[in-house]
Amino acid sequence: MRKSLCAAVAVAFLASVLCGCAQTSQSVRENPNTAIGAGTGVVGGAVVGGLIGGKRGAVIGGLLGGLTGGAIGRYMDQKEKTLAQTSREHGYTPAQGTKLKIEAVRPNPGVLAPGETVNINMTYAVLTPSADQQVLVRETREILVNGTSVGKTSIDIAREGGTWKSIVPISLPANAPAGKYRVIASIESAGGGKDIEETHFKVTR
Numbered sequence: 001m002r003k004s005l006c007a008a009v010a011v012a013f014l015a016s017v018l019c020g021c022a023q024t025s026q027s028v029r030e031n032p033n034t035a036i037g038a039g040t041g042v043v044g045g046a047v048v049g050g051l052i053g054g055k056r057g058a059v060i061g062g063l064l065g066g067l068t069g070g071a072i073g074r075y076m077d078q079k080e081k082t083l084a085q086t087s088r089e090h091g092y093t094p095a096q097g098t099k100l101k102i103e104a105v106r107p108n109p110g111v112l113a114p115g116e117t118v119n120i121n122m123t124y125a126v127l128t129p130s131a132d133q134q135v136l137v138r139e140t141r142e143i144l145v146n147g148t149s150v151g152k153t154s155i156d157i158a159r160e161g162g163t164w165k166s167i168v169p170i171s172l173p174a175n176a177p178a179g180k181y182r183v184i185a186s187i188e189s190a191g192g193g194k195d196i197e198e199t200h201f202k203v204t205r
Contacts, residue, residue: 059168061153066145066177072153073117073169080123083131083161094129098192100137101125103163105185107201114176118201119169122185126192128161135159137189141168144182178205 063070086092090101104123112118120141128135137159143151153168181201188194 059153059155061151063151063170063173065148065150066175067143067150067170067173069173070151070176071171072151073171075155075166075168077157077164077166079160079162080165081163083126083128086125086161086163087127089163090125090127092127096127097129098133098135098189099125099127100135100187100189100192100195101127102185102187102195102197105183105197105199107183107199109201111202111204112172113204114172114178115174117169117171119167120183120185121165121167122187123163123165124187124195125163126159126161131161133161135161135189135192137187137192139166140184140186140188142184143170144184145177145179150181172203176203178203 059072059075061072063072081089090099092099102122102124104121106121108119108121109116122139122141126135126137135158136156138154138156140152140154142149151170179202181203183199183201184196185199186194186196
């Protein structure tokens with residue numbers, strides 16, 4: 001009953017945000033080390049995730065401009081450290097309230113050719129006063145070329161305290177222009193603030 005209700009909510013959410021997007025693909029949460037095929041994903045649309053962090057979420061976004069015809073693949077995540085470990089590393093105390101901090105944003109690979117897939121990896125800390133507290137976090141990844149946005153994905157997901165790693169794979173179209181692609185990654189939550197980091201990858205022919 002609960003799974004059916006969650007699925008209905010996810011589908012309704014997608015319909016309200018992406019009217020006209022007829023194709024969605026449901027995936028089960030996977031280990032981030034799993035290989036990703038270029039055919040995975042929905043062109044210019046969204047991927048409905050499986051059970052993510054105990055909650056059902058949906059990756060919302062699309063590809064524009066020079067990335068039109070590419071695909072956003074399956075969202076993947078894993079918890080890498082406990083709240084206690086993360087708190088020690090960041091010198092965090094419960095009196096500081098809820099805090100979010102990006103630790104790393106990395107493309108893999110850093111250099112690729114048109115038609116290949118780049119994984120946008122993000123590792124971040126969710127610092128909460130108690131271990132059983134969950135925070136609704138919005139992850140956003142935006143890709144820009146020459147100052148123009150050509151792709152953006154967002155996902156709202158409930159996180160417990162600790163260090164998390166998530167991956168969004170993006171398969172480039174065969175005609176993707178060569179050049180430097182700037183990636184702006186951010187995380188934010190109500191009461192937890194917002195953190196932003198940048199990285200880049202190169203497309204060569």
